[in-house]
Amino acid sequence: MDRFKISKKAKPAMLTIRIDLSIMEFYExxxxxxxxxxxxxxxxxxxxxxxxxxIEEK
Incomplete structure (x- = not known):
């Protein structure tokens, strides 16, 4: 499995989502x-x- 690499920055855009608290805590x-x-x-x-x-075809 490929590793998650933290590197470049991109042009910003705003997005609001609702996620499980455990996911938010993981990313914090x-x-x-x-x-x-x-x-x-x-x-x-x-x-x-x-x-x-x-994406798999049906």
Missing amino acids: ELARKTDRSRNEVIALALEYAKDQLL
Whole structure:
């Protein structure tokens, strides 16, 4: 499995979502450990997920 890499910054856009508290706590801890904002870490995770997404045909 590919590793989650924290590297570049992108052009910002605003998005509001509702997530489970445990997911938010996970990204808060990851942000603290990597000395990045929670927002930046979540944006990087979404970018990674976008590149790994496979949509199966019905």
